[in-house]
Amino acid sequence: MSPDHLTDEALVTRVARGDRGALEALHVRHRPVLHRVAASVAGPDGAEDVLQDAFLAVWFRAGQFDPARGNVRGWLKGLVRNRAIDAVRRNESERRRRDLAGRESEREPDRDPVGELVEGTQRAAVLRAAIEGLPRDQYRVLDLAYYLGLSQASIAQVLGCPLGTVKGRARLGLTRLRTELDEVA
Amino acid sequence: VTVIRVAGELELGQADALLAPLRATAADDAPVVLDLSGVTFIDSTGLRALLDAHARLERLVVAAPPGSPVETLLSLTGLDDVLTVRPDVDAALADAA
Numbered sequence: 001m002s003p004d005h006l007t008d009e010a011l012v013t014r015v016a017r018g019d020r021g022a023l024e025a026l027h028v029r030h031r032p033v034l035h036r037v038a039a040s041v042a043g044p045d046g047a048e049d050v051l052q053d054a055f056l057a058v059w060f061r062a063g064q065f066d067p068a069r070g071n072v073r074g075w076l077k078g079l080v081r082n083r084a085i086d087a088v089r090r091n092e093s094e095r096r097r098r099d100l101a102g103r104e105s106e107r108e109p110d111r112d113p114v115g116e117l118v119e120g121t122q123r124a125a126v127l128r129a130a131i132e133g134l135p136r137d138q139y140r141v142l143d144l145a146y147y148l149g150l151s152q153a154s155i156a157q158v159l160g161c162p163l164g165t166v167k168g169r170a171r172l173g174l175t176r177l178r179t180e181l182d183e184v185a
Numbered sequence: 186v187t188v189i190r191v192a193g194e195l196e197l198g199q200a201d202a203l204l205a206p207l208r209a210t211a212a213d214d215a216p217v218v219l220d221l222s223g224v225t226f227i228d229s230t231g232l233r234a235l236l237d238a239h240a241r242l243e244r245l246v247v248a249a250p251p252g253s254p255v256e257t258l259l260s261l262t263g264l265d266d267v268l269t270v271r272p273d274v275d276a277a278l279a280d281a282a
Contacts, residue, residue, distance in 0.1 A: 132197060140196070140228060144258075147229035154261045158254060159226075 004028075008072030009065075016062035023059055030073060034080045041084035050087050054080040130180050131173075138173030141166055186216045186281045188274065192223030195255075200234035207238045216244035216281040220274050221255040232264060239268055246270075248277040 003011055003025035011029075014022035034054065038047035057079055065075055131142050144150045144158060152170065156163045187210050191203055210217050219238070221227070227235075239245050246269045249255040256272075259265040271277040 140226065143196075143228045148232065148258070148262055150261055158257050158261065160254075 009067055012058075012062050012065045012072055012075075015058060016065070023055065026058065026072075026076070027055055030076050033073070034076055037077050037080045038084045041081060042087045046084070046087050046091070050080060050084045053083045053087070057083070127177075127181070130177055133180070134173050134176060138169045138176065141169040142173045142177070145170065186218055186278055188218045188220060188278070190220040190223065192225075194226045195221070195224050195231035195234075196226060196228035197230060200230040203231065203234045204237065207242065210242070214243045216246070217242050218246050218248060218274060218277040218281050220248040220277070222248055222250050222253060222273065224249075224253070224255050227255050227258055232258065232262065235268060236264070244281055246277040246281040248272070248274045 003014065003019070003022045006014070006022070006025070008026070008029070011022040011026045015026065031051070034051060035047055038050040038054070042050045054076070058076065065072065069075075131139060131146070133139075134142065140159060141152075141155055144155045145152070150158070152166045153163055156166045159166065189206050189210070193199075195203060207217065207219075217238075219235075224231075235247070247255070247259075248271055249259065250272050256265070256270060259268060259270055269277075269280060271280055
């Protein structure tokens with residue numbers, strides 16, 4: 001006998017014995033209403049996943065169907081509704097987790113913006129003082145380079161000296177600066 | 186028009202020396218010609234002082250000959266677009282009046 005002509009209860013009994021054709025027949029018969037149930041809870045995009053999940057449950061749990069507690073359609077609708085609710089909860093939880101993760105990544109742990117600003121300002125002042133303390137020719141090169149953003153060629157033009165001289169002064173100035181700032185640190 | 190002449194090296198703390206007479210001048214709203222043709226070097230603090238003066242004064246015209254340290258630096262930093270720079274005091278006076 002073709003499964004299509006069996007009652008819902010008979011199909012569930014066959015599914016419980018491992019009859020894939022019976023599962024398929026149940027699916028075809030109840031899919032429209034079950035899809036509506038799934039979509040009403042999980043939304044149209046999530047409905048198909050919910051149905052697949054629900055029919056997987058039917059395949060493994062058909063033996064648990066109890067005709068005394070209601071008909072097959074009611075049982076299937078209950079399975080689908082519960083799975084749809086689970087799916088919504090999972091999605092919601094995942095969304096919250098992603099939001100939280102997003103906020104956490106934006107907020108660096110133990111960040112102290114005011115402290116960082118003060119520290120940055122202090123560092124800038126220490127650096128400026130160290131640069132101003134360099135021999136005058138080295139100071140000029142580094143001031144023009146780092147506070148006015150001039151290239152070494154432009155600095156050579158401003159100072160009226162060869163490019164090699166500017167490079168040499170920059171090198172000497174930076175070496176000296178490094179030593180002095182290491183001592184400060 | 187008030188003409189202020191600054192010469193020598195305009196760097197480090199000397200920028201304050203530039204600002205002092207400019208602050209006094211700013212009070213009476215007169216146009217100022219700042220003659221920097223005798224400046225042999227100007228650093229970032231000197232340029233900052235110039236910009237500060239530019240912001241405070243009603244009208245500021247800088248006199249700096251082409252190729253001079255001040256004119257070269259103003260040109261390289263693009264500040265010659267911000268400040269009014271003329272090649273000599275006469276041209277600056279004509280502009281300021």
